[in-house]
Amino acid sequence: MTKALQPAAFALTCVMVLAGCAGKSEQNAADQVGGDPSLPKARNFLLPPMQVPRFVGWKEGATPTVAQGLRIEKIAGDLKHPRQLLTLPNGDVLVVEANGPGEEAVTTPKQLIAGMVKNTSGKGAKGGDRITLLRKTGTGEWEKHTYIEHLHSPFGVQLIGSTLYVANTDAIVTFPYTEGATRVDAPGTEFTDLPSTVNHHWTKALQANGDGSKLYVGVGSNSNITENGMEVEYRRANVLEVDVASRGSRIYASGIRNPTGLQWDATTNTLWAIANERDEIGNDLVPDYMTSVKEGAFYGWPYSYYGQHVDTRVKPQRPDMVQKAISPDYALGSHVAALGFLLSRQNALPAQYQNGAFVSEHGSWDRSPLSGYAVVFVPFQDGKPAGKPQTLVSGFYSRDEKELYGAPVGVVFDKEGALLIADDVGDAVWRVTAASP
Amino acid sequence: MKHPAPRRSAVANAVYALLNPIPFGFFVAALIFDGVYAKTGTILWAKGAAWLITLGLLLAIVPRLVNLTQVWITSRRFGSSADHIDFWLNVVAIVAAILNALVHTRDAYGIMPAGLWLSIVTVLLTAIGHVLIAVHYSTVREIAHD
Numbered sequence: 001m002t003k004a005l006q007p008a009a010f011a012l013t014c015v016m017v018l019a020g021c022a023g024k025s026e027q028n029a030a031d032q033v034g035g036d037p038s039l040p041k042a043r044n045f046l047l048p049p050m051q052v053p054r055f056v057g058w059k060e061g062a063t064p065t066v067a068q069g070l071r072i073e074k075i076a077g078d079l080k081h082p083r084q085l086l087t088l089p090n091g092d093v094l095v096v097e098a099n100g101p102g103e104e105a106v107t108t109p110k111q112l113i114a115g116m117v118k119n120t121s122g123k124g125a126k127g128g129d130r131i132t133l134l135r136k137t138g139t140g141e142w143e144k145h146t147y148i149e150h151l152h153s154p155f156g157v158q159l160i161g162s163t164l165y166v167a168n169t170d171a172i173v174t175f176p177y178t179e180g181a182t183r184v185d186a187p188g189t190e191f192t193d194l195p196s197t198v199n200h201h202w203t204k205a206l207q208a209n210g211d212g213s214k215l216y217v218g219v220g221s222n223s224n225i226t227e228n229g230m231e232v233e234y235r236r237a238n239v240l241e242v243d244v245a246s247r248g249s250r251i252y253a254s255g256i257r258n259p260t261g262l263q264w265d266a267t268t269n270t271l272w273a274i275a276n277e278r279d280e281i282g283n284d285l286v287p288d289y290m291t292s293v294k295e296g297a298f299y300g301w302p303y304s305y306y307g308q309h310v311d312t313r314v315k316p317q318r319p320d321m322v323q324k325a326i327s328p329d330y331a332l333g334s335h336v337a338a339l340g341f342l343l344s345r346q347n348a349l350p351a352q353y354q355n356g357a358f359v360s361e362h363g364s365w366d367r368s369p370l371s372g373y374a375v376v377f378v379p380f381q382d383g384k385p386a387g388k389p390q391t392l393v394s395g396f397y398s399r400d401e402k403e404l405y406g407a408p409v410g411v412v413f414d415k416e417g418a419l420l421i422a423d424d425v426g427d428a429v430w431r432v433t434a435a436s437p
Numbered sequence: 438m439k440h441p442a443p444r445r446s447a448v449a450n451a452v453y454a455l456l457n458p459i460p461f462g463f464f465v466a467a468l469i470f471d472g473v474y475a476k477t478g479t480i481l482w483a484k485g486a487a488w489l490i491t492l493g494l495l496l497a498i499v500p501r502l503v504n505l506t507q508v509w510i511t512s513r514r515f516g517s518s519a520d521h522i523d524f525w526l527n528v529v530a531i532v533a534a535i536l537n538a539l540v541h542t543r544d545a546y547g548i549m550p551a552g553l554w555l556s557i558v559t560v561l562l563t564a565i566g567h568v569l570i571a572v573h574y575s576t577v578r579e580i581a582h583d
Contacts, residue, residue: 044547046536047539047542108484108488108542109541225547227480229479280543280547281547313543313547315478315549316478
């Protein structure tokens with residue numbers, strides 16, 4: 001290298017150092033769960049924190065790790081991106097297999113690169129666009145039947161009476177339900193349409209209320225933080241309430257960036273949601289959360305987070321909206337990517353897992369070290385979260401955080417009260433029971 | 438006519454003359470887009486600027502390498518101080534553009550105001566380089582005609 005080129009080399013080194021300065025989280029993760037998470041100052045980066053383990057899948061016989069007193073077994077494999085689960089009255093279990101519809105146009109250089117990164121983790125694999133039925137046989141094995149095919153990126157599924165409601169990314173469709181059938185050949189009927197431009201966040205969570213008169217739909221935002229323009233955010237980042245009799249819908253609560261799981265607490269008649277919060281302003285911002293959903297409430301997105309912490313990336317700023325924003329009930333930790341949600345009064349797991357919420361955390365890509373990649377239990381008291389989350393299932397990535405085996409999504413109890421977990425990276429369904437019954 | 442100094446390869450000269458204006462045009466367009474985005478917040482302009490900066494950088498690779506070779510190796514003995522200043526102005530401009538490409542990966546208005554400032558720096562430095570070279574070789578030609 002000639003002498004004259006040395007300043008150029010120096011300048012380049014400076015750029016690389018600057019670009020790599022995002023660094024690791026210095027926050028104690030335990031300070032970011034519960035009712036009052038500590039929030040550091042928001043930062044802008046040249047390169048935001050990013051850490052993506054490489055997909056390798058489960059080796060033969062390998063399983064996730066469970067907490068003491070629990071046992072885990074695989075009840076189904078070779079699925080196509082299993083995401084959500086539903087236990088039917090006769091004990092059969094529906095497995096919704098899907099991934100994003102891939103309809104989002106590439107409109108920035110960043111999206112090109114982000115797509116490649118996502119694919120290395122196995123989270124970008126093609127979904128089955130179908131529902132598989134699992135049935136336990138006399139010998140304890142689980143049979144696999146292809147139940148419904150040719151869906152369009154389905155996610156939520158609910159049974160009301162003899163009608164099965166499936167939330168595709170663009171519409172709720174219905175199918176006639178016959179108990180004991182292992183296949184539905186009747187074509188789906190469109191019940192009501194759902195917001196489906198862009199579908200940046202494509203999942204449509206679905207939950208019926210106690211008497212089956214309403215369906216609640218979790219509709220995610222069309223961007224991280226309005227970078228696709230406000231016009232595509234019409235009716236996004238909210239929970240819609242669909243009246244089952246009239247099929248009409250209205251916004252039940254808004255400003256929830258990506259409500260990926262909904263549950264109905266029948267004892268208090270309250271709707272609950274888990275939500276994924278915004279990215280790229282730090283390893284420890286913003287914690288994903290679990291909250292009771294108050295009718296008509298505004299939870300901040302995009303203008304603010306966790307109540308009235310203003311996000312400066314939104315233009316124009318809306319102080320009037322920030323003033324309306326309320327805080328969610330319970331923080332789950334930053335970037336854990338909560339994707340599966342289940343409230344349970346009673347189940348067949350040990351005593352410490354009764355009465356509370358099970359949340360499966362799909363795992364981070366924009367945090368270092370990794371967070372999530374676990375199923376946790378949050379104990380409830382008097383219908384409200386009380387206490388820290390306890391990890392039930394983990395071990396979805398290698399100790400050095402380089403390799404990814406699986407990632408938990410939908411959680412449900414089967415008829416015997418065992419916890420079933422859909423794993424959309426390992427393409428399996430896991431069953432967790434008490435070690436000694 | 439003794440000047441301009443004979444640069445070694447006509448091919449290199451032609452490649453340089455063809456490709457060198459392109460990144461400058463892209464960076465000027467990016468500056469305009471950034472200005473509009475800073476003012477309006479309409480996201481189209483920010484996305485357009487992100488593409489312009491990224492493509493401008495990719496299209497700058499070949500002409501910058503040709504320039505580097507000519508200024509410091511093949512035409513070293515004939516290189517004027519204007520060539521040298523132009524070279525360094527471009528180095529800093531490219532560094533600013535690389536930083537700017539990264540800033541433009543931020544979401545929505547997180548790009549501003551850093552994105553606009555870096556676009557101004559990139560265009561200003563490149564423009565000064567162009568003017569210096571133009572003025573220098575005009576003077577040289579006049580001397581040669583005398």
